[in-house]
Amino acid sequence: MTKTNNIDILKKLLVFSVVMFGFGYALVPIYKKFCEVTGIYELERPDAVSKNIEVDNTRLINLQLDANVRGLPWKFKSLQSHIRLHPGKLTEVMYEISNESEEPQTGQAIPSYSPKSLERYLKKVECFCFSQQVLNGKEVKQLPVRFLIDPEIPDDIHTATISYTFFKANAN
Amino acid sequence: MAVIQDVHGHAHDHPTGIMRWLTTTNHKDIGTLYLCFSLAMLFVGGFLAMGIRAELFMPGIQILEPEVFNSFTTLHGLIMVFGAVMPAWVGFANWQIPLMIGAPDMAFARLNNWSFWLLPIAALLLITSFFVPGGAAAGGWTFYPPLSTQGGMGTDMMLFAVHVFGMSSIMGSINIITTILNMRAPGLTLMKMPMFVWGWLITAYLLVLVMPVLAGAVTMVLTDRNFGTSFFNAAGGGDPVMFQHIFWFFGHPEVYIMILPAFGVISEVIATFSRKPLFGYTSMVYAIAAIALLSCFVWAHHMFTAGMPVTGQLFFMYATMLIGVPTGVKVFNWTATMWRGSMTFETPMLFAIGFIVLFVIGGFSGVVCAVVPIDVQVQDTYYVIAHFHYVLVSGALFALFSGAYYWLPKWTGHMYDETLGKWHFWLSMIFFNMAFFVQHFLGLAGMPRRIPDYALQFADFNMISSIGAFGFGLTQLLFVYIVIKCVRGGEKAADKTWEGATTLEWTHLPSPAPYHSFETPPVVK
Numbered sequence: 001m002t003k004t005n006n007i008d009i010l011k012k013l014l015v016f017s018v019v020m021f022g023f024g025y026a027l028v029p030i031y032k033k034f035c036e037v038t039g040i041y042e043l044e045r046p047d048a049v050s051k052n053i054e055v056d057n058t059r060l061i062n063l064q065l066d067a068n069v070r071g072l073p074w075k076f077k078s079l080q081s082h083i084r085l086h087p088g089k090l091t092e093v094m095y096e097i098s099n100e101s102e103e104p105q106t107g108q109a110i111p112s113y114s115p116k117s118l119e120r121y122l123k124k125v126e127c128f129c130f131s132q133q134v135l136n137g138k139e140v141k142q143l144p145v146r147f148l149i150d151p152e153i154p155d156d157i158h159t160a161t162i163s164y165t166f167f168k169a170n171a172n
Numbered sequence: 173m174a175v176i177q178d179v180h181g182h183a184h185d186h187p188t189g190i191m192r193w194l195t196t197t198n199h200k201d202i203g204t205l206y207l208c209f210s211l212a213m214l215f216v217g218g219f220l221a222m223g224i225r226a227e228l229f230m231p232g233i234q235i236l237e238p239e240v241f242n243s244f245t246t247l248h249g250l251i252m253v254f255g256a257v258m259p260a261w262v263g264f265a266n267w268q269i270p271l272m273i274g275a276p277d278m279a280f281a282r283l284n285n286w287s288f289w290l291l292p293i294a295a296l297l298l299i300t301s302f303f304v305p306g307g308a309a310a311g312g313w314t315f316y317p318p319l320s321t322q323g324g325m326g327t328d329m330m331l332f333a334v335h336v337f338g339m340s341s342i343m344g345s346i347n348i349i350t351t352i353l354n355m356r357a358p359g360l361t362l363m364k365m366p367m368f369v370w371g372w373l374i375t376a377y378l379l380v381l382v383m384p385v386l387a388g389a390v391t392m393v394l395t396d397r398n399f400g401t402s403f404f405n406a407a408g409g410g411d412p413v414m415f416q417h418i419f420w421f422f423g424h425p426e427v428y429i430m431i432l433p434a435f436g437v438i439s440e441v442i443a444t445f446s447r448k449p450l451f452g453y454t455s456m457v458y459a460i461a462a463i464a465l466l467s468c469f470v471w472a473h474h475m476f477t478a479g480m481p482v483t484g485q486l487f488f489m490y491a492t493m494l495i496g497v498p499t500g501v502k503v504f505n506w507t508a509t510m511w512r513g514s515m516t517f518e519t520p521m522l523f524a525i526g527f528i529v530l531f532v533i534g535g536f537s538g539v540v541c542a543v544v545p546i547d548v549q550v551q552d553t554y555y556v557i558a559h560f561h562y563v564l565v566s567g568a569l570f571a572l573f574s575g576a577y578y579w580l581p582k583w584t585g586h587m588y589d590e591t592l593g594k595w596h597f598w599l600s601m602i603f604f605n606m607a608f609f610v611q612h613f614l615g616l617a618g619m620p621r622r623i624p625d626y627a628l629q630f631a632d633f634n635m636i637s638s639i640g641a642f643g644f645g646l647t648q649l650l651f652v653y654i655v656i657k658c659v660r661g662g663e664k665a666a667d668k669t670w671e672g673a674t675t676l677e678w679t680h681l682p683s684p685a686p687y688h689s690f691e692t693p694p695v696v697k
Contacts, residue, residue: 005354006279006280006354009279009349009350009353009354010279010280010350013346014346016380017346017383018384019384020382020383021384021385023384024384024385024386024387024389024392024418027385027417028392028403028414031411031414031417038481070407071407108407108408110407167406167407168407169407169408
């Protein structure tokens with residue numbers, strides 16, 4: 001019933017509000033960690049590939065390779081526009097990036113798959129998208145992606161697309 | 173009233189005219205300000221709704237260009253949630269909580285003045301954003317990135333406005349919690365408090381729990397837009413889906429923030445007009461607490477189609493359905509309160525019964541949406557629009573009308589016009605259902621939300637819905653007329669206007685409630 005009592009509650013609730021504001025920010029690392037632990041979000045980590053995956057020679061999947069650039073004066077293309085491969089076979093495809101400007105620049109490639117379920121069956125051992133790429137002025141680089149497609153992939157998928165887009169990476 | 177004011181010395185020196193309202197620290201003045209502000213915002217948001225329905229009256233683009241249409245839907249949602257419903261409940265809290273717990277005023281009177289005067293600033297930001305280059309925000313009221321990380325100055329103004337609304341709510345809640353915990357009349361224990369006060373106590377806790385999280389999300393979007401951070405920018409290592417998780421961590425409790433005070437009002441009104449004590453008081457308190465608690469663990473049911481493992485979908489599906497249990501307890505308790513009561517059907521009771529019937533429909537369509545495979549079908553269709561308008565318009569707004577008619581005699585000292593009040597109810601009831609019931613059919617048939625045009629087979633239902641919406645909008649002008657008429661004069665209201673009322677404002681105070689009340693606290697036995 002006294003005034004100081006009111007101020008005490010005010011202080012506690014203010015501290016609580018500030019803590020909850022911090023919690024909003026804490027959700028960012030918590031979310032990342034949660035996705036990593038549960039295996040939902042593994043953009044920048046190579047997949048573990050079991051040694052005894054057998055190549056399924058009875059099937060051929062037509063894989064289209066797409067490459068785009070956003071907000072960078074770069075050229076980015078895949079050296080083959082599409083390949084045909086057997087599920088389970090370790091495959092390497094090459095991409096080329098070239099910096100058209102004079103200044104060094106940093107980019108990050110973000111993958112996108114079609115159909116959406118391809119993500120679950122695509123096992124990447126090596127990819128330029130696992131880290132940021134730095135190109136000096138006028139530099140040209142050829143970069144590999146080594147991967148296989150899990151033979152568990154549903155029978156109704158005959159054609160799939162892997163698309164990479166290079167975005168300008170913020171210096172951090 | 174003049175006699176009562178003379179008892180208190182400082183009643184003389186409060187300023188008059190505009191300065192009275194700018195500097196007031198009186199809970200009744202501030203309550204009135206909140207209520208007038210929210211009524212004005214109801215009409216701004218309503219105007220946008222009329223624009224949306226006018227465009228959807230016929231197939232094709234007639235009135236609003238798609239970009240403007242998107243701004244209309246976005247700002248309609250934001251203004252109704254943050255400008256109309258939430259401030260209206262804070263207005264009721266300001267007027268009623270001190271009167272119902274026997275306190276002389278709110279705990280922090282100056283803070284109270286502040287929390288109100290932040291609101292017009294935020295509203296001005298939202299409304300003027302229509303006139304800046306690029307127009308108002310158009311990415312939906314939930315401002316998901318990447319749409320909200322693009323867009324022009326209007327989006328920044330909208331985000332800043334949400335910040336200001338949030339600050340106002342947090343200050344208001346701190347004030348309400350302190351008032352309820354510290355300033356109750358002697359003898360009024362927590363478990364004797366009126367249900368409206370209970371509803372608000374729990375709401376206020378929810379607000380301080382989740383409003384700061386929204387403030388965090390808004391800050392992240394603002395820094396993504398203006399300072400080069402990449403919280404939600406995939407190219408910079410961020411994740412737009414994460415925004416949806418943070419937003420709905422706030423957003424789902426937010427819908428209960430808008431409905432728990434409504435549960436309180438309905439409990440008061442049903443008990444009063446059934447002339448019986450509320451059935452199952454204790455279970456009502458625990459039901460509200462259970463709903464509030466569960467509401468913090470169901471947020472991802474808004475994002476079933478955004479990409480989520482099946483385990484996650486199942487968890488959020490079952491948790492969401494669980495909320496139906498305490499909500500059912502409340503509905504059964506209200507029905508049991510009416511059972512064999514000596515009921516009369518004045519306007520507040522009509523709105524309360526209308527609330528129960530229509531809110532249950534909205535609750536059921538909510539359970540339907542909670543089922544993952546169905547939600548995948550109805551996600552982003554008019555079924556969802558119908559669902560949340562049944563719980564927010566015939567839920568929160570009907571409860572606000574019920575409360576307004578219930579307490580207007582205590583606030584103004586005059587009876588409102590009962591005949592016009594009944595007209596207001598029946599017209600609202602008919603036009604509301606005409607506007608929104610058919611949207612269930614549209615949604616099930618696949619009409620998407622937030623699109624200014626539609627396929628020809630949806631034409632008839634849309635025309636019915638638009639006519640209903642226009643009727644509903646016009647009917648609310650009648651409410652304004654009834655309120656003005658009641659403020660200006662009318663039959664003198666008795667101190668205990670309603671025969672079955674039992675709370676302190678009816679039993680211990682004259683009508684109208686004097687400017688300063690309960691300077692000596694009443695003793696509750």
